[in-house]
Amino acid sequence: MRRLTDPTARGPGRRTYLDGVRAAAPIGVAALAFGVSFGVLARAAGMGRIAPVVMSVTTFAGSAQFAVASILGAGGGLVTAIVAAVLLNLRYGPIGLSAAGSFEGPWWRRALTAQLIVDESWAIAQRDDGRLDRHLLVGAGLLLLVCWTAGTALGAFAGDLVADPESLGLDAAFPALFLALLWPQVRDRSRLLAAVGGAAIALVLMPFTGPGVPIVAASLACLVGARRSR
């Protein structure tokens, strides 16, 4: 993990916010480009210019935002859009539970830090002992929030100027990122089993459910950890 996320590591345990920014920099480029395409799509879907930017700051979760824009744009109805987005973001429930032990301070600071959790920042902040590195999470989360929101504004206000991120292959950057972050995680048999189980659950459910459900259901694969610790 250290090799992947932090080429400047000086030793275990001492990471700074800047280390988090550095670790997230490559994926920040992709977040910026996809922010632009969200801004363009949202504006084309009739969301205007301000609402998509407000959404990027407050919701800060790409897949849910794309779902809302595409459903509203296709005339799919308000309730459908909201349900789809909430389903897509339900995975942050178990993710938040797993992160809780790594947070410090009064309730409002814990709640605020939790807003910087997205798949990418959470994955980058994983430590070898199964906890989260709060500094890496905040640094990575802030950089991604800035890139995502700036991209959205760029797309909503000046979208015609920018290339399509898919033609640049940037949509392939995300599965590769998650694979690279998964790699050091599967260091024993029970974690390998959890990974295989999560992938299998997602694969089986994908043809039958809307997006969002397979990822939430895949979190059940973490129960192999409870079974083994007996």
Next chain:
Amino acid sequence: MSAVWISVVVVGLATIAIKAAGPLLLARRTPPPRAQAALEHLAPALLAALVVTQALGGDNGGFTIDARLAGLAAGATALLLRAPLLLVITAAAVTAALVRVVA
């Protein structure tokens, strides 16, 4: 309020609440050992699911096989060669872009 702003506000508030729930509910409380062990296996389970859904997911659910799969294979090769993260991601993006140019 328009449908657009209602969706922005409702989805925003719901997401903020979902993200904050765990850290607020579990404040200063350590979960029992078996629950803790399960939570430590959440990262590999969810990351593997994200690899699958991000590489194969279609716009409206279901599977879509496209250049992302070639990109992922290139990323996996870079990983096997012990390339750093930036190179893994770049290899995936460049490969997918090239496949789209050729196809």
